[in-house]
Amino acid sequence: IIGKEAGKPAYKLLGGQVHETLRSYTYLYPHTGSVHSEDARGQNVYNDPDMAAACALEYVEQGFNAVKLDPAGPYTAYDGHQPRLIDIDLSARMIKAIREAVGTRADILFGTHGQFTASGALRMARAIEPYDPLWFEEPVPPDMPEVMAQVARGTSIPIATGERLTTKFEFARVIENRAATILQPDLGRSGGILETKKIAAMAEAYHIQVAPHCYCGPIVGAANIQLAVTLPNFLILESLKQWDGFHATLLKKKIEWQDGNVIPSKEPGLGVELNEEVCEAHPYSGKDLHLQMMQTPLMP
Template identity: 85%
Template sequence: MKITDVKTWVVGNPPPQAGGRYFIFVRLTTDGGVKGYGEAYSATFGPHLTAKMIEDVAERYLVGTDPHYIENFFRRAYSSGFSQRPDISMMGCVSALEMACWDIVGKEADKPVYKLLGGQVHERLRTYTYLYPQTGSVYPNEADNADRNVYNDPDLAAECALAYVDQGFNAVKLDPAGPYTAFDGHQPRLVDIDLSARMVKAIREAVGTRADILFGTHGQFTASGARRMARAIEPYDPLWFEEPVPPDMPEVMAEVARATSIPIATGERLTTKWEFARIIEQRAASILQPDLGRSGGILETKKIAAMAEAYHIQVAPHCYCGPIVGAANIQLAATLPNFLILESIRTWDGFHGDLLTRKIDWEDGWVIPSKEPGLGVELNEAVAEAHPWNGDALHLAMEPRPLFP
C-alpha cells in the first residue's frame, strides 16, 4: 500500500465562527483508494500558504510511501532542511498529514485508531465548552466593549454558563482577563482583575458545584501579574488557570504554578515532546493541553501524554479548530489513563456537524468515541468545497500595539 495523492481545503467557517475563522483540511489517498483525513491547527501564515506547505511536505515525505511508517515520516519531516528542532509551522503540516495516515491505517485494519494505540481506557469522554457570545464576534479582542456580552458582563456570563450546564456540560470556559498583545506579558489592569473575579464569582454562584470553571488566558501576563490575577479568582475554585504567561519560558510559568492552588494548564501553542518536556521538567503545569493539529500528531502526542503520566500530570486536549482535529483528539483521549477533559466546540453541532457525514456523538456532557474504523468520521467534501475561505486574516491574532502605548 502506498500514498498516491494529496488534496487540501481551506474552509471558511460561517458566523459566528465558533472554533475560528477557517479550517485547513487534507486528504491522503492510497493506491487502493483508501482515503484518510487530517487537519492543521496553524495560524502563523495565511491558510492557503499553509495548505501549499502541507502539500509540499506530503510530496517530499509521504507520496509513494506506506502510511504505516508514521515514525519514519515524523523523523524525516522533523529534520527537514537540516532543522531538527520544534517548528510550529512544520508541525502543523506534520500533524494534519500524520492523522490522515492514522485514518488510513485504521480503515485498512477495520478498527478505530484507539484500538491501535493500546486500546480504550474510557468508554466516554468528559467535555467542556467555551461560553460563546450569543451575538457579535467570538473573539474577545474584537468585541465592542461598549456592548454587553459574555466576556464583559458577569450576569450574561452566568446566564450563558447555566444554559450550557442545563444542556449537560459539567465544565465551562471563559476568557475575561483583558487584552492580549504582541508585547505581552504585561501587568493586568485593576479593572481586568476586578472584572475577572466578578465574572468567575457570578458563574460559581449560578452553577454551584454542578460544573467546573476553566479560566482561560492567552499568556498575556508577567509572572507577578498572573499571581495577582490568580489570587483574585482563587476563592471561586477554578479547575485551571490557562497559559498565565507567554509560552516561551516554562521557568516563568513555574513561578506562577508554585504561587497558587489553582492548577496551571498550558500547551495549545507548544509542539513536540521536546517542548512539552520543558514544561514537565520545570513543573510549570499540572495539566497539558496539546492540540493534535499542531503538537506533532497522534503518535507524538501519545508520547507526550506518557511523559506526563510519569509525573502525575493530566492531559486535556485542546481544540479551537474544526471537527477532524476534534475526532483525532477523541481517538487519543480514549486511550489515556491520565485524560482529564476534552475541549468541545459546543455539542459539535452547527457547521462542525455539517462538515462531517455523521457528526461527533455528544451526549449529556460526554463524547462517545466512535466504533467506526480510522478516526471515526468522514469529511463531507461537498460542504468543504461549498465554503472556501477567501479572506486574508489569520486564524487567530494578537493586538499589534502595546497595552499602554
C-alpha cells in the first residue's frame, strides 16, 4: 500500500534491488491430454520415473534449471513415520531417472512435507544422495527443529524448511539448532514482507540461504518476488510453472518469466494488479484442503 502511494515497487522501500533477475524452479505438473497425464494404470509424473524424467526434461527445455517433486508416498494425518522400502526405492528411481535425463543442466529439489522420523529421513537421504539433489525439504515435521537437526548432521544433502513456519520466532529455533541451511518462508504465512525481511536477515548472519516458498498463487508470488529482489542470501524462487495459464488471467499483467528467471516488476507496490472480475467469476466450490492429509497414510 505504501509502495502504491509512493509510486514505487516495494523493493525500493526495503533497501533496494540486489538482483536483476530471480532464478526460479517449478514442480513437475502433469499435462492433461499429454504424455505426462495419468494413464490407465494410474501412472503419472508423481509415481512413474520415466514420465517424471520426460516432464523434467520438458521444463528444462523451456528454460528452467531446477525442478521439484515429492514422490515419497502419501501425506499423513499422523506423526512422522518410517518410509516403506517401496517408497525409498521409488524415490531413488524417480531422482535417478530425472538426473539421467537432465544431467547437470538442472538441480533436483526433493520434497516430503514432513513425513518421516529422523531415522526414516536419513534412510531416505542415503538412497537419494548419489543423485545430488539441491535440497531435502522438510524431512521431518517442522515443530521440532532439534529433530530436524539430527537429519541435517547425518546427510550431505542440504536441508530446507519453512513453508509451515510463522514469524521470526519459529524460524529462530531452526537457525539456533542448525536444523537447515535453506529457509523457505511463504509470505502468505510467515508474517508478510517486513517480518520475512527480518527472518532473511537473521538467516544471513548464519550463512543460511532463503528460497521463498509459494503455494497460494500469484499475489503471494508477487510479494515473494519483491522481497527476494532485496536479499543478498537469496537462493531460488518457487514459480508456478511460468506463471501462465489461469495464474496469468488472475492478474491484469502476468508475472514476467524468461529463460528460467523471474523478471521483477518495476510497477508500484507488489508490482501486480489483481483482476477482480476473473476472481469473482471463479469462486472456489470444492471441499479439499491444500495437501489433504490422510487417515490411512500407507496405501497398497
